[in-house]
Amino acid sequence: MRRVAVIGVGQSKFGELWDSSFRDIVLSAGVEALEDAGLEGKELEAMYIGNMSGGRYLGQEHIAALIADYAGLAELNIPSTRVEAADASGGLALRQACMAVASGMHDIVIAAGAEKVTDVGSKAMEILASATDREWEVFTGATLASLYAMIARLHMREFGTKPEDLAMVSVKNHKNATLNPKAQFRREISLEVALNSPYVAEPLRLFDCAPLSDGAAAVILASEDIAKKYTDTPVYISACSQASDYIALHSRKDLLTMQAVVHAARQAYEQAGIEAKDVGVAEVHDSFTIAEILAYEDLGFAKKGEGAELIREGVTCLDGEIPVNPSGGLKACGHAVGATGIRQAVEITLQLRGEAGKRQVDAENGLALNVGGTGATATVTIFTR
Amino acid sequence: MRRVAVIGVGQSKFGELWDSSFRDIVLSAGVEALEDAGLEGKELEAMYIGNMSGGRYLGQEHIAALIADYAGLAELNIPSTRVEAADASGGLALRQACMAVASGMHDIVIAAGAEKVTDVGSKAMEILASATDREWEVFTGATLASLYAMIARLHMREFGTKPEDLAMVSVKNHKNATLNPKAQFRREISLEVALNSPYVAEPLRLFDCAPLSDGAAAVILASEDIAKKYTDTPVYISACSQASDYIALHSRKDLLTMQAVVHAARQAYEQAGIEAKDVGVAEVHDSFTIAEILAYEDLGFAKKGEGAELIREGVTCLDGEIPVNPSGGLKACGHAVGATGIRQAVEITLQLRGEAGKRQVDAENGLALNVGGTGATATVTIFTR
Amino acid sequence: MLPRFWRKIKYRYDLVGTKCKNCGNSYYPPRNLCPVCRRKSDIAEMKFSGRGEVISYSVVHEAPEDLKAQKPYVVALIKLEEGPVITSQLVCDPENVRTGMRVKKAFRKYGEEGEAGIIYYGTKFVPDE
Amino acid sequence: MLPRFWRKIKYRYDLVGTKCKNCGNSYYPPRNLCPVCRRKSDIAEMKFSGRGEVISYSVVHEAPEDLKAQKPYVVALIKLEEGPVITSQLVCDPENVRTGMRVKKAFRKYGEEGEAGIIYYGTKFVPDE
Numbered sequence A, B: 001m002r003r004v005a006v007i008g009v010g011q012s013k014f015g016e017l018w019d020s021s022f023r024d025i026v027l028s029a030g031v032e033a034l035e036d037a038g039l040e041g042k043e044l045e046a047m048y049i050g051n052m053s054g055g056r057y058l059g060q061e062h063i064a065a066l067i068a069d070y071a072g073l074a075e076l077n078i079p080s081t082r083v084e085a086a087d088a089s090g091g092l093a094l095r096q097a098c099m100a101v102a103s104g105m106h107d108i109v110i111a112a113g114a115e116k117v118t119d120v121g122s123k124a125m126e127i128l129a130s131a132t133d134r135e136w137e138v139f140t141g142a143t144l145a146s147l148y149a150m151i152a153r154l155h156m157r158e159f160g161t162k163p164e165d166l167a168m169v170s171v172k173n174h175k176n177a178t179l180n181p182k183a184q185f186r187r188e189i190s191l192e193v194a195l196n197s198p199y200v201a202e203p204l205r206l207f208d209c210a211p212l213s214d215g216a217a218a219v220i221l222a223s224e225d226i227a228k229k230y231t232d233t234p235v236y237i238s239a240c241s242q243a244s245d246y247i248a249l250h251s252r253k254d255l256l257t258m259q260a261v262v263h264a265a266r267q268a269y270e271q272a273g274i275e276a277k278d279v280g281v282a283e284v285h286d287s288f289t290i291a292e293i294l295a296y297e298d299l300g301f302a303k304k305g306e307g308a309e310l311i312r313e314g315v316t317c318l319d320g321e322i323p324v325n326p327s328g329g330l331k332a333c334g335h336a337v338g339a340t341g342i343r344q345a346v347e348i349t350l351q352l353r354g355e356a357g358k359r360q361v362d363a364e365n366g367l368a369l370n371v372g373g374t375g376a377t378a379t380v381t382i383f384t385r
Numbered sequence C, D: 001m002l003p004r005f006w007r008k009i010k011y012r013y014d015l016v017g018t019k020c021k022n023c024g025n026s027y028y029p030p031r032n033l034c035p036v037c038r039r040k041s042d043i044a045e046m047k048f049s050g051r052g053e054v055i056s057y058s059v060v061h062e063a064p065e066d067l068k069a070q071k072p073y074v075v076a077l078i079k080l081e082e083g084p085v086i087t088s089q090l091v092c093d094p095e096n097v098r099t100g101m102r103v104k105k106a107f108r109k110y111g112e113e114g115e116a117g118i119i120y121y122g123t124k125f126v127p128d129e
């Protein structure tokens, strides 16, 4: 297996992009990545696209061919593959692209993630629920928020986690997002505002839940040798692991541990030859604030049950020991579903290059955790300078 | 890159499977493949699933995690990845699985394809149209059949292909299907019946169009060394190529050549070290009869414009020089959209093993061509004994 | 009614799941393959009593279109007395739900299919103490 | 009206596409990136005359739900005089269509959005000879 490097990154703005079509959004991220890498376009040998639900959001499947086409690559006839695992779709695209380069099958590959959700109006929430078990969860009236809410309630009961702890995750991520020009929400919020926002699914409130956003992101990967021709600051992907779990929350033996995350993290650390304590910066999947607390625990940043302490003690703040979600995370940078796993990779790359502007942290190794649904899919990627 | 072998195959029945749910259908194919390979299940290291539109047909995304779960693999936490390129989704799953084994990333991998289309009733056709360009083709009233119909009309005008030639493709495939116990339509049809069936989109008639079927198929791949532990009749995958093209038919310079097919075939022949004339049996994507004629040409079985001669002269019949679609093809075995690319691989494997029963042909090399939409994606896989 | 609903009626209405006779584990929703035994699975149908206990719950305020009329409603994770945990609506005043509460199954209306206006029924749970 | 429709109104109603000033190729539907020049693309909007010729066509008998009332209708591949080929409905008696026929654009009703009952208009083509 060859060493894989990120040689270009790009991202659209995130948010309610009323004026832009799906094609426009993807293209803006792709072109930015090409410019960043200094490529013309014809050097790309394959494309992987993470997209959750083009079929429902746009009435359009066959998204990978569509994007290759509108990215001006149709004449090259390169293989273009859509992968999907709900909101972990981006992470899957990154992993497949890594595999394609590491194996020697391709030299330069683009991995993108994209979602356009705002065109369907109020149906977006119901569509997101198709990340969980339609027949045995959604049918009963369970929403994605309510499933995470039941995890949160259990976590509170079992470990003494408080609504204030969850709110602090949101406050931190909003604060970070003020420093990110691509973020959807660029204003600080107070703990009081978060704690008094309306309930979405008790005990989770509006500020515990990431928005559903439009957005796209792209990374260009190359083998180590080739990377050196294009960039003086290659960021290496030292591991990219993926794992699965029961799709329905109710089928899992331990409702407070995402086994897919634990499994993918263990593999990734082993392959990268590092431990949790060596991670200097992380982007994790805070689709709901409780998910960030679980991530601290399941990634090994804290022991099980002690995740909330990290946020209480400021360990995961921008100036803490392990800054988490410097971009603002899904909560404040925006959650463009299929784009999220790639957007996380873009942020970690910028951080390790030293190009993260006002939100720059100091780190040798970075980690990205992308989760699908309530944890039936997880990808953990480790980046190093 | 390591040599990859097929060590197990399985398929559900194809058709309108009213009594079976999506989960039931996939499971029946998967268990058959495990039994065929002599595996318990825990030997599987990864899963790839081809599925076009679970989001529209079932209200369910995150299909790969769902299938791994209901296949009893959740406790193993293996990576499970859905890939999609309309009705070429199965071919993509096969290619990703091949890559995973060839690269040394995994030793034993399952690739499956599945679709459950009949639950949505009359909407199935509109959903299939999302394989083409929703904004600039479907919006105007173009159906998938009408796009292939326009290709057929041009082919007739340019090369003298006749409605009778198209009908003969359908007659051949129906005849083959009578010998396939898993096929949806197991009755012969006459040329007269085909030529007098009602128009779907002129000049294509009902018997020019494959049905939309429920069904699933699975193949288990392993590296050469491991394959020898499990089977005395490994079938090797000597190439698996994928290519893309403009998503909309109107954007292509040559409307009568599928560049994605030409491109994927060229790569596959080169990698396998064979030529078109060395192919002893083929399963090709006859979603419409004209597509089989184009396949003859674009795969190099005939020169451009001379495809119809192969069917007129019986070259592609079961007892011809290059039997095509011995299973009955999409037209008569059934077109379970995302399953098709894998079902083709099952058929070719059975043929090369000598286990194809009454439809057995004699061949050293087999080929499978899976096409998405009107040709924006194509995969060509070459199998050898 | 759409086939994907009537196909499940027995399982939904009567709380019929499955049991693996090889390892003794029981499953609701039903499984054709036991995740412990896989190809050694020996699956038989099994009817559940419908009694259980609330493990966790949420009061849903932001509901999908077709359930907006019912909000706020309670969704719960219920541990059946035979072992499996299931997700279900709990017909109960949100003020009165608590973790550990005993509940039992009840037959209730679930929703309406948009186009045909068909009404779906299924199992919900009610307090049992 | 859904944003994905109004976002395209100018392009659909007025047949506005794009031209790449680097290679001279013109595109309809519009492209932001020229597939010949890619990052060297120099894209500008361009209005098409709306005159062209039928390259191929099909009379649609099996139509999706929302177009069933119109069937059989004619769908055609039309080569615009500026070069690009587009897919469009052709408002014409199916008996009278032929390959090579001259056509021109016309403003016509396309369909109705199910839920809100909003009517969509756009460009169709009519005979021009």
Ligand SMILES: [Zn+2]
Pocket (backbone or CB within 6 Å): C020, C021, C022, C023, C024, C025, C034, C035, C036, C037, C038, C041, C042
């Ligand atoms: Zn068992």
Ligand SMILES: [Zn+2]
Pocket (backbone or CB within 6 Å): D020, D021, D022, D023, D024, D025, D034, D035, D036, D037, D038, D041, D042
């Ligand atoms: Zn140009």
